[in-house]
Amino acid sequence: MSETAGSTPRVLYCRCAYAQVVPGDVKDAVLDGLARSSAAFEMVPDLCEMAARRDGQLADIARAVDPARPLHIVACWPRAVRGLFHLADARLPDAGVEILNMRAESAADLLARVGLDVESGSGPTTPQVPA
Amino acid sequence: MIAATVPPPRVVLYEGAGSAPLDPGERTRLLAALLDRGYAVTRAVPGGAARDDASAAAAFVVLGRFGGTVPDVHDAAGRPVHVHDIGMSTVDEAVALVEESRAGRPMNRPDAGAATWKPWFPVIDTARCTNCMQCLSFCLFDVYGVSPADHTLRVENPANCKVNCPACSRVCPEVAIMFPKYHAGPIDGAPVSDADVHREKMKVDISALLGGDILAKLRERSAEAKSRFSKERSADAALAERRRCLTKLADAAAIPREVLDALPTPEEIERRTAEAARKAAAARDAREHATGRAVQS
Numbered sequence: 001m002s003e004t005a006g007s008t009p010r011v012l013y014c015r016c017a018y019a020q021v022v023p024g025d026v027k028d029a030v031l032d033g034l035a036r037s038s039a040a041f042e043m044v045p046d047l048c049e050m051a052a053r054r055d056g057q058l059a060d061i062a063r064a065v066d067p068a069r070p071l072h073i074v075a076c077w078p079r080a081v082r083g084l085f086h087l088a089d090a091r092l093p094d095a096g097v098e099i100l101n102m103r104a105e106s107a108a109d110l111l112a113r114v115g116l117d118v119e120s121g122s123g124p125t126t127p128q129v130p131a
Numbered sequence: 132m133i134a135a136t137v138p139p140p141r142v143v144l145y146e147g148a149g150s151a152p153l154d155p156g157e158r159t160r161l162l163a164a165l166l167d168r169g170y171a172v173t174r175a176v177p178g179g180a181a182r183d184d185a186s187a188a189a190a191f192v193v194l195g196r197f198g199g200t201v202p203d204v205h206d207a208a209g210r211p212v213h214v215h216d217i218g219m220s221t222v223d224e225a226v227a228l229v230e231e232s233r234a235g236r237p238m239n240r241p242d243a244g245a246a247t248w249k250p251w252f253p254v255i256d257t258a259r260c261t262n263c264m265q266c267l268s269f270c271l272f273d274v275y276g277v278s279p280a281d282h283t284l285r286v287e288n289p290a291n292c293k294v295n296c297p298a299c300s301r302v303c304p305e306v307a308i309m310f311p312k313y314h315a316g317p318i319d320g321a322p323v324s325d326a327d328v329h330r331e332k333m334k335v336d337i338s339a340l341l342g343g344d345i346l347a348k349l350r351e352r353s354a355e356a357k358s359r360f361s362k363e364r365s366a367d368a369a370l371a372e373r374r375r376c377l378t379k380l381a382d383a384a385a386i387p388r389e390v391l392d393a394l395p396t397p398e399e400i401e402r403r404t405a406e407a408a409r410k411a412a413a414a415r416d417a418r419e420h421a422t423g424r425a426v427q428s
């Protein structure tokens with residue numbers, strides 16, 4: 001059932017589920033935009049919680065970074081995200097990783113920077129971005 | 132506390148060959164429901180897995196719309212994987228299938244109310260940290276340690292940190308300690324400005340404001356409270372007095388009242404402080420030796 005990597009961008013979305021520090025409307029709209037795309041992605045409930053457990057999935061993700069196919073991490077401040085991977089003994093390389101910040105940017109900007117096609121479905125064809 | 136829990140299984144939402152895609156709105160609701168219950172999700176689509184399942188660390192559960200023909204799947208170690216056909220399931224039913232696959236093993240989860248452990252702990256900006264070990268000397272709860280490989284600072288026991296207490300970030304002269312779930316910058320990880328560095332250095336001077344170093348003050352306050360407690364007949368009055376004494380300190384160093392109220396005995400504080408100071412000194416010595424050796428060679 002293994003699928004091969006394609007040329008679409010790679011995305012890791014953090015839900016920040018254990019605290020309300022990321023605006024709820026932004027994280028919901030980004031989730032909806034990703035869900036309506038045709039891309040493969042990784043979603044985690046909370047990078048902080050995984051880092052505290054030194055969850056091996058973070059090392060898997062860091063190891064798989066390929067500058068030819070950038071990894072977009074949609075979470076919060078880049079300094080914090082890099083520190084969390086480091087704490088989990090998973091070094092994120094400098095090249096091939098772009099960290100996008102849901103605490104400071106709008107959902108529309110974030111989705112545009114990830115560069116995914118949003119497919120049409122039974123709901124709206126564009127992400128639900130709050131006014 | 133996470134020590135008593137097991138990592139949750141990762142959910143693979145399989146929409147590749149042999150599995151029909153979900154409706155977009157349903158996919159959004161399913162993803163949100165799983166994430167908000169603490170499960171990581173990988174979506175696999177034709178021509179684009181986000182990573183190779185074979186290398187994944189966590190055990191996983193596969194959900195897909197298989198049209199009644201559920202495939203046999205094994206993990207990298209050859210163990211059978213839970214595969215569920217959610218073609219006829221509602222979002223709640225699909226989530227219930229994932230929950231069942233845990234077989235009752237306890238996991239930390241965001242929706243468990245008082246049983247939830249909020250992931251609150253210091254995160255180090257290694258680009259700023261100078262390994263001065265002031266934080267290690269300061270913390271009474273063994274959160275910090277030293278990496279055996281290179282004698283640098285390490286957040287050893289994140290779960291020991293007192294939830295919502297950012298006090299150690301105030302003692303770092305380099306503004307290198309972040310708490311990603313703090314409400315404001317630069318402690319939340321926002322970029323550090325020159326003004327921040329100046330302000331944080333001012334906060335380090337809280338110790339001067341209190342007439343000594345913060346730990347000395349804590350010890351003194353704790354001792355005062357203890358002796359007052361032994362003299363007073365009313366435990367409530369003693370507690371109220373202790374609270375009053377600690378208010379200034381709590382406000383100045385942003386230490387939550389619960390943390391101060393839960394401080395160990397003065398003797399225990401003394402012991403832990405000495406132990407932390409010993410560790411910090413040993414780490415500094417080891418680093419100096421390592422640096423000296425590197426310069427000589």
Ligand code: SF4
Binds near residue numbers: 022046076077081084
């Ligand atoms: S990494 Fe940032 S967005 Fe993710 S859980 Fe931690 S604080 Fe929240």
Ligand code: SF4
Binds near residue numbers: 255261263266307
């Ligand atoms: S006090 Fe700051 S600079 Fe010193 S070791 Fe701790 S994090 Fe690093």
